[in-house]
Amino acid sequence: MKKILFLFAFVFLVFISTQSASAANCSTSINGTNIGIDTSHECVGMKGYAWGADNTNGQLGGIGWVSFSDSSTTKKYNVDFDRDTWELKGYAYSENYGYIRFGGFTDSEVPSGQTSCVSNPKNANSNSSCNAHLIQNSNGGYELVGYARLCYVFNKQDCTGGYKSETERGGYDGWIGLTGSSFGVNYYTGTNEFKGFAWGGGNNDSSNSNYAQGIGWVKMDPTGGGVSCIVSAGKDCISDNEKPIVTLVADIPNPKYNQNVTLTWDISGVTSCDEIIVTSSPNNSNWTTTNPIITNLNGQQYIGQILTTTTFGIACRVDNEWGNAGAVVSPTRFKPVLTLDATNSISYGGDVELTYTVRNNPFSCDAKLYNTNESNITPVWQGTVTGNGDETSTQTVPTIDIQTNVTTSGIITWRLDCTDTTPNPDPTGSATDTTTVIVPAPVMTFSVKDRGTSSPTTITCTNTGVEITYSIDPTTVYPNSCIVSSGTGYYTDSDWYYNSPTDKTSIIADGSNHTINTGSVSQTGNLLYGFKCLQVDQVAYWAQAKNLSHSCTGGSLEVTPGRTCYEPGETVSIGYKGSGIESGTCKGGFDNPTPTSLLNPDIATTYRYAEIRANSFTTPPINHSYTVASCKETDFPNNTPLSKTVNFDIKASCPACTDKCDPQCSNYNPNRCVSPKFKEQ
The missing domain is CATH 2.60.40.3880 (Immunoglobulin-like)
Incomplete structure (x- = not known):
């Protein structure tokens, strides 16, 4: 383990060179970083060096020198002794492995295999009796019990962020025990010294396989070192020395923007301070130790307007005792x-x-x-x-x-x-x-009529076109959005007809009447003319429509049965002819109102015949029909195609009549009657 730790020592030292650790919940010592913040405990700083051997069980890479206070101006770390709880709090620093944490542990962090710690009679409210603290033994002496922890085994230098990998820490969990069956640390008030050994992990039995799987022994009173409290001569960590009592008050803790703030401080319990330090965060140029007035034991200092929340602090040192106080000024925020x-x-x-x-x-x-x-x-x-x-x-x-x-x-x-x-x-x-x-509805008028007759309902067969008249209020339609249609529909854009030029800009929206004249209309039937405009917000179209009826015919169709009654075995004969009909368009069929087969032979101006044996029909029923349909007119192909259906019966016996010219009669004599079939032969 020690070899592994040693390999990473240099990298770790580079990493923490710009970092700072602070004491937990207690730092009224100048060595702390919390001056002006915490006044709830009376603490004294600790100083000096402990030593962890660089050679344990033949393995190099021990903890080396451990400093309990940073003597530099940066004050990056320190350990305090809390006189109220007899606890050690803060961070020491190992030259080889960085920060060692004292205090702030909970019972859930009890070291592996340790089910209980020595309770702290001075601090019944402590988060854990495993935190490093002094107890007074039965002999009247003082023992240091509990644990500290090496932060190197964690991902962050303040003993947080989870463990590093097993390879990096070799299974070591970082705990440093301060008392045990074969080791311990005592404090001597007469000399203000901590003496003895702490144990930094693993088993302290050299025959055990886990021996030295940590940092090993840590000596609190090595040659050239030693750990003690920062107190005056003849004093100790526990004894209460003369301590400055400091107060600091802002006259307006929550000033408005245009209000000025003044700080008032008072230092009592001492006749003078060996040193006075003031702090502000963020920095305020009116609260500095270069201001002569702040060297007095009491007084007032004008600060002025405070634009953001600021923490002010003041501390007084007498010998090695510090007293401090703080005040927070937070400007009033106004929510309109x-x-x-x-x-x-x-x-x-x-x-x-x-x-x-x-x-x-x-x-x-x-x-x-x-x-x-x-x-x-x-x-x-x-x-x-x-x-x-x-x-x-x-x-x-x-x-x-x-x-x-x-x-x-x-x-x-x-x-x-x-x-x-x-x-x-x-x-x-x-x-x-x-x-x-x-959004207003489009305001528009629209009318259509036959150009020749001015009829608003009918177009003549020989028409010259349709006249479309419209007017549009431009304030009620979206610009260039109106369209006019003619023909069969206006429901989709593909149906719309544009007068030349064929774009929407040809439709004029100015509130006046305008006219569009179409060419002659050949399509027959019920013709629909439409007009639509987009409303101003472009959300919907508004439309109007007018109907014109165009009726014009130029074709004829005749369909005639040879007889209206046939008996089984007879031939059913149907005659058909037409004029003005386009060749190849007519379809015919028996008992089918919508035949699909083209007439054969094709329709002509003289009769052609469709014939079938009467017994080809299934009886009953006795009623049958023949239909000719889909005949387009040559001159008016857009007209509805012509169609015609005739009916006939097939009976076992057709009735006899005295009138032999009645095709219904069984004694019908075509030779003496005018019949479609025989008249033209």
Whole structure:
């Protein structure tokens, strides 16, 4: 273990060279770093050196010299003796392994294998009886019991941060025992000396396998060294020497920004101080030992305005005894209290008026107004609200006129923040209110008519086009967003028809009537003309529509059965013909209202026939049909295709009639009747 520790010694010393350890809960000694902070305990500093052998059981790398106080001006470490609790507190320093901690341990940190420690009769409220402390034995002498701990085994130099790796510390946990069955440390009040040995880990039996798995023996009174308390001649750690009693008070502990602070101090119990030290954090130029007045045992010192929380301290030394006191001055922070009232509702693009009040703002605050609906939140207005020195009064603030320039409709939430500017930008007060933005519906008119007849409902067959008339209020629509359509629909952008030039800018929105004339219309049926505009906030389209009926025909279709009744075994014959019909468009079929097969033969101006044997039909039923459909007109292909259906019966016996020209009769004589089939043969 010692070889491993020794290898890291140099690196560790470099690391801690800029660090500082301080005593825990007790440091009124000048050697401490807490002057002006803790006055709850009377402590004396410790001094001198202990020694840990560099050669233990033939292994080099012991703890070496251990210093109990830093004699340099930096005062990076020290160990104090607390006269109230008889505990040692703070940090000593090993030349080879760095800081050794005294005090501040809890019972949960009891060293491995140690189930209890010697209780401290002077400090029943101690966190742990394992902390290093003096006890008085039955012989009237004093023994040092408990533990210290080598911080090198931890990741941080103050014995925190968890253990280093097993390789680095060799299993050693850092505990240094101060009393045991074969070792111990005594304190002698007559000479003010600590004498004896502490044991730094492992087993103290040289025959044990764990022997010297730590730093080994630590001698408290080595040749050329020795550990004692810093007291006057004839005094000791335990005896109460003359001690300065120091008080320090700020006349205004929580000043406002414009108030000046004065410190008053008093040092009693002594006739003079061998040394007076004052401190301030952060540094205050009016509280320094170079100020002659502070060398007196009592007095007042003007500090002035305090802009941030500052801790002041003063300490007096008589011989080796120190007394100290501290005072904390924390400026009063003011959190502005705001109200905000915004216009309840406005038309899109209108102005919003906001009024607000600020209270608890005696000096000033920086005000910023935000439209929280905007994705990029930047102030839409900002300014400074100057206070009148009275936090209870309310500032009168002029009304703010805000041009909204809102890009969306709905409810705007305004937030006003005002941040206290003195003594530091500190608390921020806020208030909110809402404004409803009313978006107008597009105002537009729209009409259509036949250009020749001026009919608003019907287009003639021989028309010259449609006249579309519109007007748009430009304040109610988004610029260049209006479109006119003609034809069958206007429900998607692909349906819209633009008059030349074919872009939205050709639709003029100026409040006046404008006309668009289309070319002649060939499509027949119920035609839909539409008009739509985007509302000003670009959220939705508003549309109007008009219908014009265009009826025009140029084709005809005839379908005739040879007879209206057929008996099984007979041939059913259906005649069809047409004019003005596009070739190859007609479809026909028996008992199918929507036939899918093209007519064969194709339709012509003279009769063609579709024939089928009557017994090809399944009976019942007896009622059957033949349909010709999907016939497009040659001149008006956009018209609804022509179609026609005829019915006939298939019966076991068709009725006999006296009128032989009735196709329903069984004695029907086509030779003497005008029949579609025979008339043209």
